[in-house]
Amino acid sequence: MENLTRSTNEVQPHGMSHPTRVFLGRFPQQQRGPICNMFLAPVRAGLASPQRVVEAVREDAQQRAAKAIRGGQPDTQTKMLMLLEQLTAYPQEALELAAWAISWEALPPHQRQQLRAERRTTYQRQYIAVQPPTDRQLACLGLLGYQGSVESRLHASNLIEHLRGGRGHG
Numbered sequence: 001m002e003n004l005t006r007s008t009n010e011v012q013p014h015g016m017s018h019p020t021r022v023f024l025g026r027f028p029q030q031q032r033g034p035i036c037n038m039f040l041a042p043v044r045a046g047l048a049s050p051q052r053v054v055e056a057v058r059e060d061a062q063q064r065a066a067k068a069i070r071g072g073q074p075d076t077q078t079k080m081l082m083l084l085e086q087l088t089a090y091p092q093e094a095l096e097l098a099a100w101a102i103s104w105e106a107l108p109p110h111q112r113q114q115l116r117a118e119r120r121t122t123y124q125r126q127y128i129a130v131q132p133p134t135d136r137q138l139a140c141l142g143l144l145g146y147q148g149s150v151e152s153r154l155h156a157s158n159l160i161e162h163l164r165g166g167r168g169h170g
Contacts, residue, residue: 023093
């Protein structure tokens with residue numbers, strides 16, 4: 001199990017400080033998924049060398065930029081030119097992302113699915129940690145006798161679970 005945990009940490013970044021997230025962190029949030037997919041596509045097509053993956057991403061971005069110019073799509077053109085600039089400016093980061101893509105695609109499907117679920121849970125918890133508690137949560141806390149302040153939905157959820165003695169919603 002220790003090796004499984006270590007290997008999943010290597011292929012599944014959980015924060016922007018992870019080497020594979022550094023390159024993606026140079027782009028606006030809405031562009032990160034599509035760029036990541038541009039790195040995964042050549043791996044899925046059979047490339048197994050980080051250098052070859054980066055070359056394939058560069059060629060793809062050049063083709064997309066040229067097509068965007070011909071098709072009058074300035075947004076796509078700008079995004080692809082930005083990607084090409086970052087590939088040139090930060091080649092080591094691009095290689096690290098390519099290596100991650102190779103490692104990710106080498107995982108069994110069930111393990112990738114498990115890691116996605118863990119990441120989704122983490123993001124959901126981060127989201128509710130900054131959302132105000134719901135009226136329903138506040139009412140439940142009142143019924144459980146809690147009279148203190150409640151900072152967020154996550155805080156309320158944790159308080160409710162604690163006050164119920166860890167019994168959950170039943």
